[in-house]
Amino acid sequence: MTTEQVATISKLRHKDLLGIADLTPDEILLILDTAEAMREIGDRPIKKVPALRGKTVVNLFFEASTRTRTSFEIAEKRLSADTLNIAAQSSSLVKGETLVDTALNLEAMAPDMIVLRHAYSGACHLLSRICRAGIINAGDGMHEHPTQALLDAFTIREHKKRIAGLKVAIVGDLLHSRVLRSNVQLLTKLGAEVWVSGPPTLMPPGIERQGVRGTTSVDEAVEGADVVMLLRVQLERMQGAFFPSLREYFSVFGMTRDRLRRAKPDVIIMHPGPMNRGVEIDSEVADGPYSVILEQVANGVAVRMAVLYLLAGGAEHEAAA
């Protein structure tokens, strides 16, 4: 553990986790610190604690997701919550029910928390207004994916022992990325120097107002970086004329071993997945010694356990149980 940045609070006074935007630096650190403790549970032969026993958590996923949904489900089970999964294709959404009605029907069965993944920005805000259950944002449109940013920060902190002062370069489809928006919020709140890079067509308007440096030169972004994070480039973006071809994208923005030489010698390579090998990242880099991509996935469980635990009331709740 670092001596530099640790939480000075012990409780999360929120009903929901809608985005990193709502968290103070102290609250972010509390989640990261709690995740440290949670990770140990995953190393035990019996990977289960009773923290959320008797709590019902609904994983409501309106978008396909393997990694995030599985990660949440494992986290919930390790905390002994009763979990159930609702995927869009099996829900009444296909029968034309609105999100609000779906949520109100779930709410009538009194779940304690709803983990929501949705294709539209702000869907979690909509649910949080109408539900007593705590809402955890598992990705809403192009807006936020807070647990991803938390697990990224957890992974960075593990390797670098700090976040403040690090140079973090984020490269890829910035415009459509909720991972970018959550990471920018989190990393700037904890004092990192954040650079973002990608084609000008995929640069979010006014991104500098979020306290980051934008450049179309990947080399400039990567120069001296402690962390390089690649974002997925969706294959259908060519249709929107954002760039001419995947081949050209790779040649201008793809992360290769050559480009990476500009970074610090102990740089770490991150990717929230799913990766397009040979588009935003060369396989040599993805599978290379600096890659922490699978560690990110492993840490996701601990971070989500921490979020679930803290939103459910943390130690306070356990005492009452």
Added chain:
Amino acid sequence: MKRLLKGGRVVDPANGRDGAFDILIDGERIARVGKDLPVEGAHVVEVPAGFVLTPGLFDMHVHLREPGQEHKETVATGVASAVAGGFTAVACMPNTTPINDNAGVTEYILQKAAQANLARVYPIGAVSRGSNGDQLADIAELRAAGCVGISDDGRPVKTSLLMRRALEYAGMFNMPVLEHCEDPSLKGEGVAHEGYHASALGLRGIPAVAESIMAQRDIALAEMTGASVHICHMSAATSLRAVREGKRYGARVTCEVAPHHFTLTDESLATPVSYDTNMKMNPPLRAASDRDEMLKGIADGSVDVIATDHAPHHYDEKKMEFDLAPFGIVGLETCVAICFDRLVHPGVIRLARLVELLSANPARILNVPAGTLSEGAVADISVLAPDLPVTVDPSRFRSKARNTPFGGWQLKGGVAATLVGGRTVYVNESAGGAERFE
């Protein structure tokens, strides 16, 4: 029956009047306007101090939703909303179901308006059949049935060629083409003004230039054809620049701005972050620099009209994900209060200029006999209460819809009563003395 409105301040820019005058109403018309008119034979209404009599306000851009979308609004609820907002007349856009692209729909709307018998209704016909942008609608027939202008509102006129033809053809009747300026390819799937706030919220952007590029096209075609184009619900500074320039070189171009576009900015999306679908309209709330430019245009005369783009929606439709909710907000019952509070009281414009923007100018653009308190004119009169404290309470709207971003706003200035054809059609009980107009 004769009624004498005695001693009120009359603001009638069409006749250069601003001062204490009496107005004698005989039946449906204004018989005389003057100082100290004789009272005999007339029912005398002592106009309470602080009230202002203006020519009937005319909202030239509303959506009444009938036929076809009666769950949102009907002609009857729409005109009830209009008179409660101080409007004696409205012009309704053709994007009903079916589209008002033929005399049958126009006549249906006018019949519903006659039954409701509140505000006057002037339908706007479609430019093209089904507003599809392929073939002109039967414009002469629409005009004969009562349409006063044409528009494919909700969409821009699809091609430059069709816009040229529409201007040329409608120009024969001296009818303006009212244009919803938007380049569909630049708008894409946008739902909010392209800029920092939309970006931070993960909402797809609609750049300001999506509007102004189409305004530039239309103004160029208006100049070429010599016909009149009216730019609807203008929101972007670059569009206003194009309008100013067009006016300077003699193109027949006019434009309107909606109250939300000179009041709110895209920052409303983020303060607080709520994805409030009552902040979703098209064109979207723009940057502060755009909003400020709208205010400048209103003050310097380059903006011709304030119109609300009253767009009622059912609450089920607005209680959706931001991306899925329909664009639009209601405006009829908040317009006057916002105009007083944001334009007249802060000194952006004088009251006489507001009356031009809300009455005389829209009447002139659509060639409608309104906008004046001349002797012999129909007695459509708005009784305004400039100092009335108003708290916007959507639950009390006469409109069927409640979709406003102004709920709870406290404003100074409101409506006391509304007279259409000499008949009192609305009295605001919370404006002391307004009951005298009963």
